[in-house]
Amino acid sequence: MKVSVVLVGGLRELAGLDGKTVLLDDPSLRKVADLLPLLRLPPGIVGLAMSGGRQLDWEDDLAEGMAVTLYSLVGGG
Amino acid sequence: MMAGGFCGRILDVDLTTAQVTVEEKDERFFRAYGGGPGVGLHYLLQDVPAGTDPLGPGNVMVFAAGLLTGTLAPSVPRNTVCALSPLTGALGKAEAGGWWGAELKMAGFDAVVVRGRAARPVYLWIKDGAAEIRDAGRVWGKDTGETDAALKGELGDARVRITMIGPGGERMVRFASIVNELVHFNGRNGLGAVMGSKNLKAIAVRGTTRVAAADPAGVQGLARWVAEAAKENALAKLLHIQGTPATVASSDAAGGLPTRNWSAGSFEEAKEIGGDKLTDEYLSGTGTCFACPIRCKRALKGGGPLGVEAKFGGPEYETIAALGSNCGVGDLDVVCKANELCNRLGMDTISTGAAISFAMQCTAAGIIGAADTDGRELRFGDGRAVLEWIGKIARREGFGDLLAEGARTAAKRLGKGAEEYVVHVKGQEAPMHDPRVKAGVGLQYALSPIGADHWFAQHDPLFAPGNPVGAATGQPLGILEGVAPGDLTGDKVRMVYYTSMLNSLYDALGVCFFGFAPRSVTPLNKMIALVQAATGWDTNLWEMLKIGERINAMAREFNCRQGFGTDDDVLPAKFFAPLPSGPNKGKATIDREAFRQAVEMYYEMAGWPGGRPSRGKLYELGLGWLAQQ
Ligand code: SF4
Numbered sequence: 001m002k003v004s005v006v007l008v009g010g011l012r013e014l015a016g017l018d019g020k021t022v023l024l025d026d027p028s029l030r031k032v033a034d035l036l037p038l039l040r041l042p043p044g045i046v047g048l049a050m051s052g053g054r055q056l057d058w059e060d061d062l063a064e065g066m067a068v069t070l071y072s073l074v075g076g077g
Numbered sequence: 078m079m080a081g082g083f084c085g086r087i088l089d090v091d092l093t094t095a096q097v098t099v100e101e102k103d104e105r106f107f108r109a110y111g112g113g114p115g116v117g118l119h120y121l122l123q124d125v126p127a128g129t130d131p132l133g134p135g136n137v138m139v140f141a142a143g144l145l146t147g148t149l150a151p152s153v154p155r156n157t158v159c160a161l162s163p164l165t166g167a168l169g170k171a172e173a174g175g176w177w178g179a180e181l182k183m184a185g186f187d188a189v190v191v192r193g194r195a196a197r198p199v200y201l202w203i204k205d206g207a208a209e210i211r212d213a214g215r216v217w218g219k220d221t222g223e224t225d226a227a228l229k230g231e232l233g234d235a236r237v238r239i240t241m242i243g244p245g246g247e248r249m250v251r252f253a254s255i256v257n258e259l260v261h262f263n264g265r266n267g268l269g270a271v272m273g274s275k276n277l278k279a280i281a282v283r284g285t286t287r288v289a290a291a292d293p294a295g296v297q298g299l300a301r302w303v304a305e306a307a308k309e310n311a312l313a314k315l316l317h318i319q320g321t322p323a324t325v326a327s328s329d330a331a332g333g334l335p336t337r338n339w340s341a342g343s344f345e346e347a348k349e350i351g352g353d354k355l356t357d358e359y360l361s362g363t364g365t366c367f368a369c370p371i372r373c374k375r376a377l378k379g380g381g382p383l384g385v386e387a388k389f390g391g392p393e394y395e396t397i398a399a400l401g402s403n404c405g406v407g408d409l410d411v412v413c414k415a416n417e418l419c420n421r422l423g424m425d426t427i428s429t430g431a432a433i434s435f436a437m438q439c440t441a442a443g444i445i446g447a448a449d450t451d452g453r454e455l456r457f458g459d460g461r462a463v464l465e466w467i468g469k470i471a472r473r474e475g476f477g478d479l480l481a482e483g484a485r486t487a488a489k490r491l492g493k494g495a496e497e498y499v500v501h502v503k504g505q506e507a508p509m510h511d512p513r514v515k516a517g518v519g520l521q522y523a524l525s526p527i528g529a530d531h532w533f534a535q536h537d538p539l540f541a542p543g544n545p546v547g548a549a550t551g552q553p554l555g556i557l558e559g560v561a562p563g564d565l566t567g568d569k570v571r572m573v574y575y576t577s578m579l580n581s582l583y584d585a586l587g588v589c590f591f592g593f594a595p596r597s598v599t600p601l602n603k604m605i606a607l608v609q610a611a612t613g614w615d616t617n618l619w620e621m622l623k624i625g626e627r628i629n630a631m632a633r634e635f636n637c638r639q640g641f642g643t644d645d646d647v648l649p650a651k652f653f654a655p656l657p658s659g660p661n662k663g664k665a666t667i668d669r670e671a672f673r674q675a676v677e678m679y680y681e682m683a684g685w686p687g688g689r690p691s692r693g694k695l696y697e698l699g700l701g702w703l704a705q706q
Binding site: 008020 | 318330
């Protein structure tokens with residue numbers, strides 16, 4: 001399945017990627033949570049996943065061609 | 078200097094009589110109260126009775142370093158300032174990082190108590206166990222950058238650490254801050270105004286004696302462990318990479334980014350003021366605090382179209398939201414300049430932004446017009462106006478004089494329904510976190526003794542179900558299940574209750590929240606190991622959390638004596654209305670009755686029947702002396 005992912009709030013650097021958008025094409029992709037190991041992001045570090053203005057749960061199904069944005073968990077100060 | 082991380086000496090300065098004395102405190106005192114707010118409240122409860130004028134000579138200020146501050150324990154740089162707040166009339170308390178607290182300990186003091194009022198502007202000079210009151214006439218009226226340079230020159234030592242007020246504090250702006258090293262702030266509650274009321278411009282400190290730990294090798298070994306772990310820990314790395322400004326994007330996406338005085342939760346120009354843009358285009362690197370390997374502070378390149386001065390540091394999330402989105406401003410040059418001006422003039426960025434955004438909404442609602450604001454309407458999105466009004470508030474010019482009283486008082490005086498537009502608890506303007514997307518933050522806004530505060534407890538997303546970050550911290554506390562961010566059941570109250578003890582303990586130790594669990598690298602067992610190594614005490618998590626619980630009970634008792642009660646533990650009406658934007662748009666995410674019951678349950682957990690610590694609870698916490706008063 002192909003999914004494009006936008007990494008926001010320091011996640012790009014944490015994943016060691018140059019661009020903010022990464023195209024994932026992997027047969028193991030089923031759920032939103034499956035994105036994290038492919039991006040080498042540890043669980044708990046992503047605070048929010050969104051797609052088309054909708055908040056996603058980790059167990060939500062991904063769909064072919066879906067665009068997902070991941071936001072880091074930091075919190076203000 | 079005792080070999081236990083603390084000095085055992087408190088400096089007591091009476092500015093009215095110009096007397097300087099030293100009070101010795103034994104180990105039992107520090108074991109009961111820690112440092113920071115525990116020390117501050119110990120003095121305030123004895124010396125600040127009900128009816129004290131916050132800006133009168135009877136108010137007492139306590140500047141107290143954390144118990145571990147000044148040792149080589151990593152990410153433990155903090156000092157706390159306590160006094161009666163001129164903004165709320167309740168406990169005033171604010172923490173700052175940097176180097177000042179560590180320097181105070183190296184100069185041989187755990188805390189400085191300041192009383193009375195000097196006849197003319199003065200500063201306090203503390204060097205290696207001695208202190209003197211010196212004339213500050215030359216720097217009165219100067220901004221923080223000028224003051225820092227002038228006092229370092231006068232004292233002939235660039236390594237002096239100075240905590241000070243700017244013109245905002247001198248003019249007793251009720252949300253004036255205290256600034257150390259130009260980039261660290263005891264920001265909230267208007268404690269800079271209390272310094273101003275005492276004619277105290279600054280406290281300059283130089284210490285050359287290393288703070289002795291009971292087990293120096295143990296502390297150093299733990300510090301090495303943290304430094305190595307921080308290189309791998311994802312939360313610590315995120316703080317280093319982007320710091321708190323990363324929150325702009327996630328708050329915006331969740332519909333919780335305060336926008337145009339909280340009238341929306343998503344800002345169409347959020348990307349323009351977000352952490353990605355700040356990091357990519359405005360930063361020169363990162364700064365740090367005493368003995369911290371994380372280096373999360375934003376360091377600016379400076380310059381740009383508005384000539385931003387880099388030495389005043391870069392904006393954190395709260396500042397970006399308060400002076401950016403909440404004023405409708407989507408220009409990072411303006412936000413960076415506004416941050417510089419607030420730091421230069423010595424004013425809290427959250428309350429300053431809130432005062433200006435409140436005035437902007439009053440303009441939009443027709444409550445004030447151009448005639449009130451120097452001939453030009455104060456409109457959302459007008460970045461130039463934000464910069465101008467920061468100066469006018471600090472100088473108390475025209476309408477700026479009214480805003481300098483704080484948004485709640487300004488609204489009361491304006492009338493015409495303006496009070497509806499102030500988002501505050503106990504008179505303190507709310508930080509930039511919308512409780513409708515994290516209900517526990519609403520509980521802490523209502524229950525914090527200092528008015529709306531986002532550090533009274535930990536935030537909900539960390540403890541959401543399935544989040545391993547919160548689970549790792551929660552387990553040693555007995556929190557074995559995650560709780561959803563919108564939940565307001567007893568499970569959420571328990572999470573808030575336990576972490577309110579933890580956060581107050583952190584303040585007492587001098588811990589920075591960005592260095593320790595759950596938000597960062599150092600877990601609770603290493604925190605306890607650090608206390609053991611620094612103090613030599615055979616202690617544990619239970620005894621340490623009791624320090625946090627004790628501080629919360631002392632703060633509550635102090636506020637009760639100042640006339641505060643359960644009616645003050647409320648949220649602004651705005652937060653019970655449906656969210657205006659984002660994925661939860663249209664849903665009222667805080668239910669009034671559920672919220673009231675949650676507050677009541679917190680009292681029950683804390684042993685505060687009717688909102689006041691019971692006699693039994695005070696004795697249980699070793700505070701029998703308070704029960705007897
Ligand atoms: S984590 Fe950041 S704010 Fe905290 S002590 Fe380190 S540099 Fe200072």
